[in-house]
Amino acid sequence: MELTVVQALLIALFVAAVQSRGLGYATLTMRFSPMMTGLVVGLVMGRVPEAMVITAGIQLVYMGVIAPGGSMPSEPAVATAIAVPVALLAKMEPYEAIAIAIPVGLLGGYLYQFRFFLNTFIIRLSDKFAEELNDKGLWFSIMGLPIIVSFALYVPVMFLALYYGAPFIAEFTAANASSQLFHVLSVVGGGLAAVGIALSVHVIGKKEYIVFFILAFFLAYVLKPLGVTMITYAVLGSVLAFIYVLVTRLSKD
Amino acid sequence: MELTVVQALLIALFVAAVQSRGLGYATLTMRFSPMMTGLVVGLVMGRVPEAMVITAGIQLVYMGVIAPGGSMPSEPAVATAIAVPVALLAKMEPYEAIAIAIPVGLLGGYLYQFRFFLNTFIIRLSDKFAEELNDKGLWFSIMGLPIIVSFALYVPVMFLALYYGAPFIAEFTAANASSQLFHVLSVVGGGLAAVGIALSVHVIGKKEYIVFFILAFFLAYVLKPLGVTMITYAVLGSVLAFIYVLVTRLSKD
Amino acid sequence: MELTVVQALLIALFVAAVQSRGLGYATLTMRFSPMMTGLVVGLVMGRVPEAMVITAGIQLVYMGVIAPGGSMPSEPAVATAIAVPVALLAKMEPYEAIAIAIPVGLLGGYLYQFRFFLNTFIIRLSDKFAEELNDKGLWFSIMGLPIIVSFALYVPVMFLALYYGAPFIAEFTAANASSQLFHVLSVVGGGLAAVGIALSVHVIGKKEYIVFFILAFFLAYVLKPLGVTMITYAVLGSVLAFIYVLVTRLSKD
Amino acid sequence: MSKNMTPEKITQKDLHGAWFRWWWANEVPHAFDRYISPSLLLALMPLLRKLYKNDDDLREAYHRHLMFFNTQAIWGGGTITGIVASLEETRANQIANNEEVTVTHDLINNTKLGLMGALAGIGDAIDSGTVQYIFIAIALPWAQAGSPMGSLFPWIGFTLVTYLYGYYFTRNGYKLGRAAATELVSGKKMTAIIEGLSVLGLFMMGIIASSYVKVASVFTLNISGKEFVLQNILDGLLPGLLPFTVIMAIYFYFSKKGIKVTNAILGLTAVLGVLAWFNIL
């Protein structure tokens, strides 16, 4: 590939901004769809119309991608940032270019999870600032630090991939040690929600009510094959709550 | 086909009588099975034994047909009334004759639904007569009018199909405008039960108990893939009711 | 086959001991796995190493066999006691030998069920001895008699099969009258648990609580396709019990 | 004059009359919103006349049996006709004797709602699904041989047999209802039973609603090759959302504007019809 340092850096910065979610909900479409990334690459490379055509092809691959509750295996924005230059410079078809970009997209997903992991510690800071009623500190720990962390994670990776080529990153991602690290990271990530949930359950008023938590937890496992939706559960939960109240309170009059 | 006017009319009247259900539960087998229709056609055409053989063949096609809760796509009696003459006159095999009769059977099904639709308005009359304690009026609106409506719907259609041939009806059924009408009719039909149900729920004594209606409604959707039978639901509902009473009343002593 | 009377008898006695479960839980592996039976046959026939090799082959066929709640179609120990001599004497492959032993294993399964059936009557004796506080009688009716019954069932069958050859038994098992008898036995066996369960339910204190029995019984049928585990049911049952208590007792303070 | 107000006794003949009328009317007045309730009213009409000498009570009873009702004719219809007859009798007597009315309007209603679905399941499976086809299967060879008996035997046989045991159910339902009602009148568990029946009735109503009310969208959008199927999206949110919305909309309409059924039907027909015409539903 033949991107200049400046070009590579500009694209890397854009991707980091998107992945940091630093522009709020405006970054949702930017993350889930390749369209904006494709346009930016086109602008940076001065070949907008061609970039648009390629990006439209990539969009078809990512049609329907959403990430309820958090992360997804491959990050469209990250993969697109690699695939479009590849396709432009090597005159490849969009789907071929995506194939080359896949390991980088994968690494992008791991970094997104790693970002969650680091944020888990940054929140300790927020706890502290909340205790001190330090609003500036809270701004810093809630917005500032997480964004900085994101840039620190994504800019180098994207830059290296763009400047030295995707294979460079692919090698790292495939390396034994790193894939084991990713495994550890995703296991830890999968478990850490337990802390937040245990905390929420712990602080509830009536200890006996934990029984409803347990009920719902195992019910969800029992009914998993039936694909019950969250709203259906909310309806059933409300019905349960209402009957409980009916039986313990209202029926007493 | 070469049926006389009288023959066609006689068969049409028989079918209308069956579809009106005017002979009570004695019309159930007549509607679900082709046997009686076949015999009547045989009698009218003066070729009973041949008609019986053909009808026996048609019966195999309709073996097991029942219509819990109302309507079915194709009406066996209607289709048979066409298929047997076709088979007799054109010397076709029973299953070939049924193939020709299918659009008429289809239309027969739509008319059955349309009958429900018209009855929905006739019941308003019954409401009025009930208010006036007018028993004669009730007999008229419950038995008389619905039967008249049935005949008005089925006699012309059957007669035309028998006299001018099934293709005549097939064309009409397939026509764009009418199929859109049928769609509208079945959507309206599918929704109107809501009125009766909302009414029943509305008049219950304790408003809070609507929660059990809601519970059952969504539970039925959740468990749909498990094919729970109505009696199983009745058992579970009784258990629920008993526990509710146990908890609110009996446990108080 | 050319087993001596003594050899056949020794093996038959071993199998009867295992199937009587007379050595306690130590007989579990002996019943579920062919290994010990193979070794014993090898010892009796004086050809241990060869017997071991054959038995290892048979083990692969029975890998994973367990019998939650009671019986299984073919009894590994019984089948192995036939298959190993067959394989040794007729120089067959283990899986071929098992094919020959299958009807005997089948009969072994029926005898195991028949043992349960006879024990059902022996327990009447235990009831009587319990009433009389007769500990010796209890030892006899709980340990002595069931073991005697087992030997009476298994020794002749195994001896005949080993001495006169498996086909001898196969013929009996396949005979019309006996297969009808087995059908009757398994139907009766499938139903008799109802007595014990009805008894347990009958002696409970509060009659109204039978509603929870009914609930669980039909719930288990409704959820059968979901493969809910016993422990999950125990969790759900505990949750139900706790909520019941919460609602009727604890919420009253 | 006061003598006149005493409910007459319900005789065996009355019961048979009710059963016959029910059997006859059965699905004649089948309507989308009430199903076959008018047939039940027709069946009970003369009995109700004998029981309620006061016009207001009679009118209330007439209206009661025009409410949503559907069941299978023999197992459901027979049994329920009998039970309801005895419940109405008890109620009429309680009213006439100025006793506490334990057999309330709600009790009768919830008994019907609680039983009709399960008994329909039984009847459809046994009568329509099995007995009918046993008769047909027996007679089929005769038909194949060209004999009219192949048609007549299953028709007469099935009709006769079901008529007979349907009447048996009616009589047993009546006895059952009497036995229950007698116990109820005296028993102090009355409130508990009424509440239990309400819970059961509404529960079964919910189950029935989920299968009788069918409202689904057929709307799909195909933009640049991507299909948006509205019903799939709705099912991803809350299966049953549309039928539930329709039921609740009418429920609240009744709550606000009073029970104006004709309006509800016309309005709903219009709304659904227009949406169906434009292929949204």
Add this chain to the structure above:
Amino acid sequence: MSKNMTPEKITQKDLHGAWFRWWWANEVPHAFDRYISPSLLLALMPLLRKLYKNDDDLREAYHRHLMFFNTQAIWGGGTITGIVASLEETRANQIANNEEVTVTHDLINNTKLGLMGALAGIGDAIDSGTVQYIFIAIALPWAQAGSPMGSLFPWIGFTLVTYLYGYYFTRNGYKLGRAAATELVSGKKMTAIIEGLSVLGLFMMGIIASSYVKVASVFTLNISGKEFVLQNILDGLLPGLLPFTVIMAIYFYFSKKGIKVTNAILGLTAVLGVLAWFNIL
């Protein structure tokens, strides 16, 4: 004389004896209606003798443990033997000291019923399904090489290991039971716990009944090529109908005629046997 009535203490040795007897008897007396309850009685017999000096109490305890019981030997049997031993001890002491008897017959029974199924699930999966086959899999190559160790190692190894942790479960069960019982005796939550255990016990009994009681029809009718499979029709009505009917029939038999178990067994054997002989069941 009155001294004599005091329950003796249950020692470690008693506990081990109970565990050993349970382990030994285990499935020897396995019967269709009670499963392996006699083994539990055999296990507890000497302990019960030490506890109940009054013959009536002892007799009641003997009968208690002949009731329907089934579980896996190690996880279920070990734990429950221990728990029951301590519950019986507490109960015996309460009786002897004329205290309020909070450890009721029902409490002990429901504890068994509530635990036996879940612990059987654990034990079957772990011991029979996993541990056993790990031992076998390890030794398999030795057997393939012709060595008797291939047979002896899994047998001795599995038996030994399970014996040891089974005893460990017995001791822990006993401690657990004691701890719970102590709290129970004093605690005012006693009634709540007894009720909760009843609910759980009956619930688990229902689950167990649904898998242990197997009654199904094999009756099919083939008339003119149409198959009528009775069991399919029944499943279309209410899955579990036949087993439930059998259970309830016996239940009502006991309610009416008293607990005549032998009669019930003989009668049921006769009925099922005849129906099976004629291929109805």
Add this chain to the structure above:
Amino acid sequence: MSKNMTPEKITQKDLHGAWFRWWWANEVPHAFDRYISPSLLLALMPLLRKLYKNDDDLREAYHRHLMFFNTQAIWGGGTITGIVASLEETRANQIANNEEVTVTHDLINNTKLGLMGALAGIGDAIDSGTVQYIFIAIALPWAQAGSPMGSLFPWIGFTLVTYLYGYYFTRNGYKLGRAAATELVSGKKMTAIIEGLSVLGLFMMGIIASSYVKVASVFTLNISGKEFVLQNILDGLLPGLLPFTVIMAIYFYFSKKGIKVTNAILGLTAVLGVLAWFNIL
């Protein structure tokens, strides 16, 4: 001085500020254990300052909104931001006026827990799953023709539209909360509502926990060709065992040692990390 303690009124501008901050921060601080609760705190911070003039109350409120929280930005975030704002306002006024505090910490918390999951389901299906792709699908042909509008239109369009109705949800949430709160304050059904919300909140928490906490074993043993897959065995015992164990372990850690979140996170990271490294998890 005392004047100073009175909560200030929440204005339209405040509400918009809260909505904007929530919208902006949204997933920036996304963390494994608390998800996006910090964004909600950031959104509410200035409002809380206006409401709670007492530092202790303010601190409690700050901590309240750092608890576990996740939802979709527009439907969930908008609505909940609005509702919570009004609940906090009512609470602050109750505290300031020395009234009975019916809007308890638990009430606010359980409202959030009860709503967040269902609203996330709605929002994900509609915004991310449908609306977004409608915009994209419309613009796709433009992109295929090489025009930058193919990129700009869906981005600007989707962002704008969702921003607008998100704000609409915020305002409506606020009104809804006010209406409910007003009724609550006076109504005597208060306790009932608090209890109901607790049940619902914990129920939804259980559902959410079952999908958010993912702990599964990858351990397999292959001895002599027989595979032992640990997770299969665990699923045969009790599906959800491992995640439940982890949650309860931390729950009991908090119960015993107090709420030491950092320790819990570090400890859990260490344990899970080591187990994952050795391919047990």
